[in-house]
Amino acid sequence: MKLVCATFLVLVCLVLSSSVLETTMAGSPSCDSKCGVRCSKAGYKERCLKYCGICCEKCHCVPSGTYGNKDECPCYRDLKNSKGDPKCP
Template identity: 85%
Template structure:
């Protein structure tokens, strides 16, 4: 199951991070969020209402974790 999601997350996160200034960081956090939530919002920015789990994950400082 995890391998199936790895491919899903890679393709979704590649699209999500395609315009990010810091690609490596964006992809890293997007994949973490995707594996946890099994969802990535559409587009390169915003649309987080499509995926409440992804939207609501926070880092240790209380800021949004997912790009």
Template identity: 75%
Template sequence: MKPTVATFVFLSLVLLSSSLLQTTIAAGSSFCDSKCAVRCSKAGRQDRCLKYCGICCKDCHCVPSGTYGNKDECPCYRDKKNSKGRPKCP
């Protein structure tokens, strides 16, 4: 009987921790999604802007305010470069 109870407790803890992890990831994702939606609202190629803004936001945990400029608010975002040495983040 004891192994059954221990197994049940273990599985419950695993399910609870995975649920909390998914909630944390979703909350982080919604932060980036909302900030990048504002940042890319006036972009000519919104799909590309949202893609790279999302990548930069996840790495840097911040997005500059406004639709252009203000990159000094987030040095990590400002300093990311692509393979050609140009700014990666919109």
């Protein structure tokens, strides 16, 4: 009986953890559309979308246009990479 309960508990934990991971790994639709506009003219579009998505999830905003306008979103503007360069496109 203990083995059945333990197995059931492990299965429930696996199902719950997979659904949580799936939710957190998926970008929000708002960020996806805003970053699509922001990165529409980027030379390295996939990389732009990746970092824009990271910044959008953290800051909850993306500056308008395809370049500049970072003063509209100070959090987005102020995020830096490990080298001290701007992280967000």
